[in-house]
Amino acid sequence: MTIYLPIAELPVAIFTIFAMGLAVGFISGMFGVGGGFLMTPLLIFTGVPPAVAVASVSPYMAASSFSGALSYLRKGMVDLTLSGVLLSGGLVGTTAGVALFAFLRRIGQVDLAIALSYTALLGAIGAMMLTESVRAIARTRRGGQPQVRRPGTHSWFMRLPLKMRFRRSRIYVSAIPVVVLGFVIGLLGAVLGVGGGFILVPALIYMLRVPTQTSVGTSLVLTLVTMTAATVLHAQANGTVDAVLALVLMIGGTVGAQFGARAGQTMRPEYLRLLLGLLVLSVAIRVAADLVRPPADAFIVAPVEGPP
Amino acid sequence: MSGPRSRAGRRLAAALLCVLAGAAASGAARAESVVLSISQGEVLITSSFAGADLAIFGVAEAKGAGTPPPDVVITVRGPTQTFLTWRKSQVIGLWMNTDSRAFLDVPGFLSVMSSRPAPTFAAPEVLRAEQIGLDRFLLVQRVGPDFADVVASDPFRTAFLRIQAAHALYQEDPGGVVLLAPNVFQAQLRLPGHAPIGRYEVHVKVLRDGRVTGEARTHFEVARSGFEQSIASFAHTNGILYGISVALGSLIVGFLANLLFRKE
Structure with missing residues (x-):
């Protein structure tokens, strides 16, 4: 059974798309990440044009992060001040990202940019999580405490001027690295169709020493706002948001996320981080292989919108 | 599925009758007159759209008894689009888009069907002048400051045709036109689900002894x-x-x- 996507202008198998939403939703619920880094490549693989895939994942992420953020808000695990400062950088980053995406599309290097950033980002984050979680597992095996928040000296970037107190996160740091972090997340979100949760959560935990649960809650609020903004901006600048595609994805995704969250709660956090690290790293290797391997076809054809 | 099929069949039969009546009524013009009909004037895209089959019917005016059957070529072209064809090559170990050609205002869908392989019924000059076949279809490229079509063996041109054909957007079927009677022909057109939206031109050429003796045009719309x-x-x-x-x-x-x- 197929359904016609009015913006992508092609029919897709509705259950395939629904199952993808379900599977990615399961993973995102389990690990507390948005799952955009999996969803976008999967959609492109099904034949959806990359521009439509990136833009239509944004409303999907807005829906799933809103659902998650509400739960964390009720439990009081969202630092709204921290989200606000991150957002001030994030919104500028999203706007810049949508413009950058339009530019890359014009010069024909969108594929390369997406592949390179995926490899670099996912490779680095995946490797980092892998080593950290293996160390944590080794520590618990030896009978030690699996600690993530290590007391220690503050890094140079936390001692910059414009210091702010974030009560919920129990930190007192310069606003500059927080704004920059927000900007980078917003930029990546718009260009790669990823929420940035898989970057933001580790960054908040390891760099700013925010408690894990508060990191996830705060990251969800940030994803919610940047992805809502990205939806509107992509619709306006590129006209590539497919409402039908997004709807099928978000129905599958929100259901999958609930089951994923339940599965995730039964696992030890360090094993969870190890699994996520492996997953992120394997996506990076897959994308990198495509960059280095000679392509099956050296030519590609892309339609040009508007006057050339 | 039998409902719409049989309805389409009935519409076809009615269309065929009209065509025959039209052929009988047409006068003796200098060029051979060709009457043409298509099973659907409009292809509507609904949420379950996954492509469409259209039937094209036509009658060529017979030049008296004993005339051998003609050769028929049907060219269907969809709305024009501009395409960029990129060539990837290896730069410091990475495969990236390095060179591109723009194909300007070429059909987003192109189908060439004929009753026999084109080279068997007309000389190369005739085929080129009449743009019969994908290899002889004029595809304008921007080459630096100039606009020109290039030789059929140009790598960008062949790659463009190959990729469009792989997506069923460009089709060539040298046996696609069937002669039902010496002067009555029929063809089936398959539109893929991702066919572009807009106006499709159907152009029929009838050839006898290697020369075009008659032609006819019609069109249909693909709309959401x-x-x-x-x-x-x-x-x-x-x-x-x-x-x-x-x-x-x-x-x-x-x-x-x-x-x-x-x-x-």
Whole structure:
């Protein structure tokens, strides 16, 4: 059974798309990440044009992060001040990202940019999580405490001027690295169709020493706002948001996320981080292989919108 | 599925009758007159659209008894689009798009069907002048400051044709036209689900002894219907408002999902 996507202008198998939403939703619920880094490549693989895939994942992420953020808000695990400062950088980053995406599309290097950033980002984050979680597992095996928040000296970037107190996160740091972090997340979100949760959560935990649960809650609020903004901006600048595609994805995704969250709660956090690290790293290797391997076809054809 | 099929069949029969009547009524013009009919004047895209089959019927005026059957070529071209064809090559170990050619205002869909392989019924000069066949179809490229078509063996041109053909957007079928009677022909056109939206021109050429003796044109439209059309025109005419509606819609879905699973 197929359904016609009015913006992508092609029919897709509705259950395939629904199952993808379900599977990615399961993973995102389990690990507390948005799952955009999996969803976008999967959609492109099904034949959806990359521009439509990136833009239509944004409303999907807005829906799933809103659902998650509400739960964390009720439990009081969202630092709204921290989200606000991150957002001030994030919104500028999203706007810049949508413009950058339009530019890359014009010069024909969108594929390369997406592949390179995926490899670099996912490779680095995946490797980092892998080593950290293996160390944590080794520590618990030896009978030690699996600690993530290590007391220690503050890094140079936390001692910059414009210091702010974030009560919920129990930190007192310069606003500059927080704004920059927000900007980078917003930029990546718009260009790669990823929420940035898989970057933001580790960054908040390891760099700013925010408690894990508060990191996830705060990251969800940030994803919610940047992805809502990205939806509107992509619709306006590129006209590539497919409402039908997004709807099928978000129905599958929100259901999958609930089951994923339940599965995730039964696992030890360090094993969870190890699994996520492996997953992120394997996506990076897959994308990198495509960059280095000679392509099956050296030519590609892309339609040009508007006057050339 | 039998309902629409049989309805289409009946419409075809009616169309065929009209064609025959038209052929009988046509006068003796200098060029051979050709009457043409198509099973659907409009292909509507609904949410379950996955492609369409159209039947093209035609009658060529017979030049008296004993005339051998003609050769028929049907060219169907969809709405024009400009395409960029990129060539990847290896730069410091990475495969990236390095060189491109723009194919300007070429058909987004192109199908060439004939009753026999083209080289068997006409000289190369005739085929080229009449643009019969994909290899002889004029595809204008921008080459630096100039606009020109290139030789058929140009790597960008062949790659463009190959990729469009792989997506069933460009088709060539040297046996696609069937002669039902010496002067009555029929062809089946297969439109893929991702065929571009817009006006399709159908151009028929009838050849005898290697020369074009008659031709006819008709057209049909491929259009989104109802819901698909509303969404697409909303997205194109008012992008910001469309984006805001989609964003609001996704927040509602998120809220409902949270509400639904809250207890558990």
